[in-house]
Amino acid sequence: MRCFILSLICFIPFLSAHAADARFLVLNYHDIVETDADIKQDTDVSVKRFEQHLRWLQQNHYSVISIQQVIDAAAGTKALPKKTVLLTFDDGYLSFYQQVFPLLKKYQYPATVSVVGSWLEDRGKPSDVKQALLTVEQLKLMQQSGLVEIASHSYDLHRGILANPQGNTQAAVVTRSYLPEANSYENDADYLARITKAMQHSADFLVKQVGVKPRVMVWPYGEYNSFAIDAAKVSGMPITMGLVDGDNTLADLPALRRLMVVDNPDQKQFAHLVTTMRQHIPLRIAHLDLDYLYDTDYKQTELNLDHAIQRIKNMRINTVFLQAYADPDGDGNADALYFPNRHLPVKQDLFNRAAWQLKQVARVKVYAWLPILAYQNHLPDAWYVQEWRDGKAQKSSHIYTRLSPFNQDAKQFITDIYQDLAKYCNFDGVLFHDDGILSDYEDVSPTALAYTHQVWGLPAVFNELHATPAMRMAWAERKTEFLSQFTDELAKEVKRYRPYIKTARNIYAGPILKPYSEEWYAQSLKAFLAHYDYVAIEAMPFMEEAEQPQAWLTQLVQAVKRTPGSLNKTLFELQAVDWRNKQKIAMPVFNGQVELLKKLGVKHLGFYPDNVFENQPKLQDLQQHFSLSDSSE
Structure with missing residues (x-):
């Protein structure tokens, strides 16, 4: 077994091109x-419908394979068929033995069942788990058939632990436990020790009870991070599984995506x-400002949040861009943050609470909306973006007070903030704010100019950089890519803690309608499409003072379609x-x-924005014109 584990760990990074594809x-x-x-809950499937799924796979020439076949393919000993499916079953319910196992034998299809050690050991399952569970004897019998792979679903991590001061409980694998008596959170060392011990215990338990060392860790609730993956690998489980939609290559074995089958689909729905x-x-996305919901009275904040969540739920949308920073003066700069962090004041430890309630009650995906560079703090002047003004380099006069992405100390300051967001909060994506801009007069700080010359091979003198349209665009294109690469680095840090997140970034309409204006912003649709899961276009004709808003929007869409x-x-x-006159956009216009x-x-x-207290935009109109139809949900 030890030889197998070591070989599996070693071959994953060295897959052949054919195997990796x-x-x-x-x-x-x-x-x-x-x-x-x-059927009592959305994850239940009737045995009749389940057999329809198996028949559809068979009729459409899918190969249902085992974990061992995946391992063999990763080792290069046998290729996978072109249309390949793994079947997995979570939680170790008795129905797997009574309903599924007979069908596996009938079709000769292998499957993986994951069990929770503490539930198996003393039958002391949580009160919210009503189903009967498998026994050790049944697991042994199925494992001996050669059709069933027994995976760990952890020993005692299939539960929530206290995640914030407001009392939410979240997945034990990825959550830093909130400690009320200390008004603080579990530190890095204690968290790593807890997860490492839990992974080893989960593996050892199955060896002792069932006589098989698990090769697969199936993450409770689909929640995992890079630290948990490493701990599982050390404990002999180099293959792990989450619950992210999508297919896989053999390079994804450390964290496989899985399509969760819900709502008891018939054969047609399953095929889809x-x-x-x-x-x-x-x-369908609403921007929600925590600044609108925050109140110095804690109880009022909770009432405001409840009101906002119910409104979001009633909208029948699927995504919220949630403000994670405090900007009470509305200048776009982060004065404080709504989550624990190392560098800025905490306005209130509120983001994780709001995000979790939105996810659980309104059933939406939540993106953390944060600036890239615009953080207000008393930091050294050398850390900030400088512009060429009045014949010299000086701190930028732009409304966004931005830290320079060319300054290593400033970059680390920002990186720390994104790490802390991911460490203490549960969310689904990151929206990078529109503050990530550099004009054709920026950044001319000494560090930036040195990088411009030494790395890009461009002049280190502003007058030469600004001398011709061609040179200005060459400078702008490199700044566009540099800023995008910095956000990639931030996303990479977030993904250490939340590997499944999606990324989006705001872009002004100008660089799309007039690509030459990239030199004024260091923004480009082409570059953004290459770096982010989504590009969030500020399609705001009144902000752009368009004389004919409908025609302007049409031109914008046509430019994107190119x-x-x-x-x-x-x-x-x-x-x-309409921020020019601070008036609501009339609903017929919206x-x-x-x-x-x-x-x-x-x-x-x-x-943007959603004003929960003034019903703007009006909920009834959103439900009619903006919400997702039942067929799209």
Whole structure:
């Protein structure tokens, strides 16, 4: 067994090109109940429907394979078939023995079942788990059949632990436990020790009880991070599984994606799930400011949050861009943060609470909305972006007080903030704010100019950098890429703690409508499409003072369409307020813009801001024009 583990760990990074390209699906089930009438929750599937799924796979020439076949393919000893599926079943319910195992034998299909050690040991399952569980004897019998791989679902991590001062409990694998008596959180050393011990115990327990050392860790609730993956590998489980939609290559064995089968799909619905992997779903997004919800009275903050969450739920949307920083004066700079961190004041430890409630009650994905560079603090002047003004380099006069991405101390300051966000908060994505800009007069700090010359081979003198349109654009393009690479570094740090997050970044309309204006902003649609999961276009005609807003929006969509496939990765953000006169956008105008964008083929739509207290935009209009239809949810 030790030889197997070492060989598996070693060969994953050295897959042949052919092996690395092989793709396969992992399907995830939970309880397979006897009849449709027995379904109690959305993860239940009736045995009749489950057999329909198996028949569809068989009829459509899918190969249902075992963990061992995946291992062999990764080792290069045998290639995977072209259409390949792994079947997995979580939680170790008795129905796996009673309903699933007979069908596995009938079709000669292998499967993986993951069990929770503490539930198996003393039958002391949590009160919210109503289903009967497998016994040790049943597990041994199925394992001996050669059709069933027994995986760990942890020993005692399939539970929530205290995650914030407000009392939310979140997945024990990825959560830094909140310690009320100390008003602080579990530190890095204690967290790592807890997870490392838990992984080893989960493996040792199955050896003792079932007589097999698990090769696979199936993460409770699908939640994991790089630290947990490392601990599982050390404990002999180099293959782990989450619950992120999508298919896999053999290079993904450390954290496989799985399609969770929900809502008891019939054969047609199952076929749609397998063939589309839920990638078709459009985004409907509301921007929510925590500054609107925060109150010095804690109870009032909670009431405000409850009101906002109910409104988001009633919108029937699927995504919220949630402000993670405090900006009470509205200048776009972060004066404080809404999560524990090393560098800025904490306005209130509120982001994790709000994000979790939105996820659990409104059932939306939550993106943490943070600046890239605009952080207010008393830091050395050398850390900030400098512009050429009045014949010399000096601190930029732009409303965004930005830290220079060329200054290593400033970059580390920002990186620490993103690490702390990911460490203490549970969320699904990051929205990089529109403050990540550098004009054609920026950045001329000594560090930036030295980098410009030494790395890019451009002049280190502003007058030469600004001398011709060609030189200005060459400078701008490099700054565009440099800023994008910095956000990639920030995303990489976040993914150490939250590996499944998506990224989005705001872009002004100007560089899309007039690509030559990249030199004024260091923003480019082409560059952004290459770096982010989504590009969030500020489709705001009143902010841009467009004389004919409908025509302006049409031109914007047409400009985006010139890049093939771009509508799949771009989202258009409308404004709900005209900031020039601080007036609400009239709902007939807002609705007309939504309908125009949909008519033009725009897939993903959002708006900013959502004012929960003034019902702006009006909920009834959002439900009619903006919400997702039942068929898209």
